Amino acid sequence: MSYYFGFMHRFSSNWKIFIQNPLGKAGLALLSLFALMAVASFGLHLLGPMYDPMTGVDPVVSRSVGPSTSHWLGTDFIGRDILCQLLEGAKIAFIVGLASAFISIIIGTVVGMVSGYAGGIVDILLMRLADMVMVLPSLVILLIIAALFGQLNIWMIVFLIAILRWPAVARVIRSQTLSLKQRPFIEASRVAGASDIRIIFKHIMPNVLPLAFLYMTFRVTSAILVEASLSFLGFGDPGQISWGMMLQWVWSSGHMFQAPYWLLPPGICISLLTLSFYMVGRAMDEVLDPRLRREGQ
Amino acid sequence: MNRIVFISKKAVELFILFFLILTVLFFLFRLAPGDPVTRMVDPMLTPEDAAHIIEQMGLDKPLTTQYMIYVKNFFTGNFGFSFHYGEPVARVIMARLPCTLLLFTTSTLLAALAGVFLGKISAWKKGSRMDGVLSISALVCHTLFVPWFALMMLWMLGFQVGWFPLGGIISPELWIEDAPFGLKVLDVIHHMILPLLTLFIIHVGSYLLLMRSSMLSVLKEDYILTARAKGLTDRVIRNRHAAKNAALPVVTSVGLSLAFSINGGALTEQIFTWPGIGRELIFAVSNNDYPLAQGCFLLIAAVVLSANFIVDLLYAWLDPRIHY
Numbered sequence: 001m002s003y004y005f006g007f008m009h010r011f012s013s014n015w016k017i018f019i020q021n022p023l024g025k026a027g028l029a030l031l032s033l034f035a036l037m038a039v040a041s042f043g044l045h046l047l048g049p050m051y052d053p054m055t056g057v058d059p060v061v062s063r064s065v066g067p068s069t070s071h072w073l074g075t076d077f078i079g080r081d082i083l084c085q086l087l088e089g090a091k092i093a094f095i096v097g098l099a100s101a102f103i104s105i106i107i108g109t110v111v112g113m114v115s116g117y118a119g120g121i122v123d124i125l126l127m128r129l130a131d132m133v134m135v136l137p138s139l140v141i142l143l144i145i146a147a148l149f150g151q152l153n154i155w156m157i158v159f160l161i162a163i164l165r166w167p168a169v170a171r172v173i174r175s176q177t178l179s180l181k182q183r184p185f186i187e188a189s190r191v192a193g194a195s196d197i198r199i200i201f202k203h204i205m206p207n208v209l210p211l212a213f214l215y216m217t218f219r220v221t222s223a224i225l226v227e228a229s230l231s232f233l234g235f236g237d238p239g240q241i242s243w244g245m246m247l248q249w250v251w252s253s254g255h256m257f258q259a260p261y262w263l264l265p266p267g268i269c270i271s272l273l274t275l276s277f278y279m280v281g282r283a284m285d286e287v288l289d290p291r292l293r294r295e296g297q
Numbered sequence: 298m299n300r301i302v303f304i305s306k307k308a309v310e311l312f313i314l315f316f317l318i319l320t321v322l323f324f325l326f327r328l329a330p331g332d333p334v335t336r337m338v339d340p341m342l343t344p345e346d347a348a349h350i351i352e353q354m355g356l357d358k359p360l361t362t363q364y365m366i367y368v369k370n371f372f373t374g375n376f377g378f379s380f381h382y383g384e385p386v387a388r389v390i391m392a393r394l395p396c397t398l399l400l401f402t403t404s405t406l407l408a409a410l411a412g413v414f415l416g417k418i419s420a421w422k423k424g425s426r427m428d429g430v431l432s433i434s435a436l437v438c439h440t441l442f443v444p445w446f447a448l449m450m451l452w453m454l455g456f457q458v459g460w461f462p463l464g465g466i467i468s469p470e471l472w473i474e475d476a477p478f479g480l481k482v483l484d485v486i487h488h489m490i491l492p493l494l495t496l497f498i499i500h501v502g503s504y505l506l507l508m509r510s511s512m513l514s515v516l517k518e519d520y521i522l523t524a525r526a527k528g529l530t531d532r533v534i535r536n537r538h539a540a541k542n543a544a545l546p547v548v549t550s551v552g553l554s555l556a557f558s559i560n561g562g563a564l565t566e567q568i569f570t571w572p573g574i575g576r577e578l579i580f581a582v583s584n585n586d587y588p589l590a591q592g593c594f595l596l597i598a599a600v601v602l603s604a605n606f607i608v609d610l611l612y613a614w615l616d617p618r619i620h621y
Contacts, residue, residue, distance in 0.1 A: 023436075059567045132314050135551065135601050138579065139560035144322075147582040148329035148336075221440060229564055232444045233579055247445055251568075256448060257456045268443025274440040282436070 007180050017287045024283030030276035037090035040043050044084050051081050053088035053241045064253075066261050074261040076246070078252040089243040093273055096158055096227045096242070098159070101219035103162035108169025109212045115170065116177030127174070130167035138164040138226050148236040154237040157230065161223045169215055176208045214288065217281030221274045228270050243270045300613065307609050311602050320596050322591065323367050327360070336587040339380040350378065371488050371595070377588035381581075386592035390574065394596070396466060397573030400489060401562055404496035405551065411497070412504020413547055417540045419505065420512035431505065438502030443561045447495045447568040454491060461491045464570035492569040499555075507550050513541040545616050552608030555601050574600075 018024045041053075050056045058071065061078040065071070073082040115126040142160055146152055152160070180186060181204075189203055230236050231244030234252070243266040250256055250263050304482035306383035326336060334356050338347050351357055354366065354377065370376070419431040455463045462468070466488050467481065476484075515521070516539055524534045563575025570576065580586070 020421055065379065128310075132317065135605055137316075137556040137559040137563075137597065137601065139563065140575075140594060140597055140607060143578060143582045144590060145325070147585065147587065147590050152328070225440075225442060226560070228442055229444060229560065232564070233567065234583065235529065244444075247448070251448065256451055259300055260452075261450060263445075267442055270442040270445065271437075271440060274442070278440050279434060 014287050017020050018283055021283040021286060023272055023279045023286075025230050027276045027279030027283060030272060031280060034090050034273050037087050037092070038094045041084075041087040041091040047084070051084045053080065053084040053126060054239075056084070064255055064259050068257075073265055074259070076249055076262060077255060080266065081260055082246075085241050085246055086159075086243070086269060088241045089246060089266065089269065090273075091222050092240050092242045093153070093228075093270070097156065097220035097224040097273075097277070099155075100158040100161040100165070100223035100227075101216045103159065104166040104219050104223075105169055105216050107163065108166035109173050109205070109208060111166065112170040112173025113204050113208065116174040117181060117196065117200050117204065123174075126170070130170050133164060134167040136164065138222075139229050142230055143235065145234070146230070151238060152235065154240050156235065157227055158223070161226050165219055165222055169212055169219070172215060173208050173212055176211055177204055180204055180207055211219060211248065211288075214284050215281075217277045217284065220277045221281070223272065224274050225276075241269075246258065303613060304610065306604060311606050315599065315602055319368065319371060319595065322594065324593065326587070327363075328511065328610075331556050337377055339378065339383075341380070346347045376592040377593075379481075379589040379592075381579075381584055381589065386588050388594050389577070389589060390596055393572055393593070395572060395579050397562070397566070397575065400492055400496070400571060400573060401558070402605055403489075404493050405558060406498065408497050408500035409504050409547065409551060411539070412501045413508045414503070416455045416505040416508025416547075417512055417535065417543070418508045419597075420543075421535050421539075435502035435505040438498050439506065441499055443495075443499055443564045444568055446499065447492070447565050449490055450495050451568065454494075459571050464488075464568075464573055466581050492571050494564050495565050495569075496558075496561060499563065500558060501556075503548060503554060504550070506598065508543060508547050513540060515539050515543040518542075545612065548608060548612050548615060552605040555604050558600065559597060 019028075022293060025231055027244075044053065047057075050058055053201045058075060058079040058081070060079075061075050064075055064077045064079075066074045068074070071081050071083065073086065076085070111126055111130070115123045128199055138161060142152075142157070145160065145215075152236075158224075164220055186199060186203060189199055194202070227236070228242065228244030232248045234248055234249075236245050246266040247263070250259060255262055329336070334351060336355060337354050338350050342350070353375075354363075354370070355365065358366070374387050374392070378384065378528045379386050379389050382389050414434075415431055419428045422428050448479060451463060455461050468488075469482050521534060521538060529538075559575070561581060564571070565571070566573040566576040567579050574593050574596060578590060578597070581589035
């Protein structure tokens, strides 16, 4: 458990290093902004049915018009408010990114621990599997599954992205487990008669989990991008508004060249949100790995 | 000798991987709701033709026999008939493959070369203003949302400024008329610039970041210190001693990031209506053309695996320190 408590103990000093890092600061600021947007989407119903992102239609416009006082970012092709859709999209992006990253972290951690702890043929097989999944293009796989099983709902998409994106986590956790396995406290619990399952989940897991969650930010990035791409191609969950779907509407309704007020916001949001998660991830990497830090930090 | 063992081991591994993918796909097609027959046989066919295809695919046989026929069909290049084109899937795909390879290899090579070059400079000038600008731009490029960025390129450079065509690979009038070959080539290049630029910008960032971190760790090695002590010039140390070794991980990453680039490639093809495999797959999926979708998918899987194989070989050839 030493690593775990050490980690918690070092948290405050790590936080100082993190917040001094310009990448970390900027990333966290952007992330809070998007989190605010996602929270704001829960209050949309207070504005009345006209501002519902999915079903609300402004009867006065009912086509795409540019920004005005009643619609700050304009409306889409049937007169729905773009700002409201943007807020709703932020919520979906967070849900997809975090949920899918969480599941892939869990799968990756379990596979990595078992692989590292068991060794031998189990290790070889699991790592070969990881290699295989790693080289598969996730969007292409999701497309073929969408073709066979019809329209996928949002949780199905989250789950599928997760089971295609665990190998990187598994590799990190495996190497961590390999070094933990040699520590005296594992030896001690084995001598005390603990079973393999108990050692893995009681003694190894608390030590590798913090590390696994540090790698979560990169998984969030890729999950958001894959979901947005899928929605953009028209295979997203039709019951949920996402930024990718907003772009799909701009494109398929032929407003691409006429409505920059509609084309710009969703794309900027997707790119910035993924960028901010990525920046936070890299800043955390630098906290963990002092060799990456700039001199004088 | 060792090298031959290494190569054949890799080849066998890849073959097993591909076989696994083939098998999983077979079961996915049978597991999906609905009748597999409707998925492999065009509903518009006459009953006799349909019966012929069912016979050929073995769709009336038990599952194990079906699987054998499926594998045999695959290795003899028989992917069934596309519903939309009414042609053998293999022929449709083979017509699209060159377009994809052209766009894909050009953009990957250019991005890798530029990324290695810029990453080298960035690491050498670590902490400088230029390093900061390069790293941040690389991060931004790396996390750009591909379809949106492609649309922006199309909107700005294609529509607003009008420098480049809005899609396709060649102007129809050149295709139909017997235009001179040189003109056709120029026209294809003119059509290719926008998708190429899009893919280049999206990929150059990750290569730059990778080269930068690899270069930074190489610069801490003892042999760099030795080179300095020998009194070699900065340029020689940077280019001959550091960059050569630092570029090795970048080579491996070409294989690993291929999955990522294929996603981006398919989206780019779709937006610029570039007649490649990725766009064909999206088209097949949108139109429930199952045999075509299956063929495109298997081809993409084959391309990914063989590219990884080539990268492994390249790595073994470039790095003499590797023991097989």
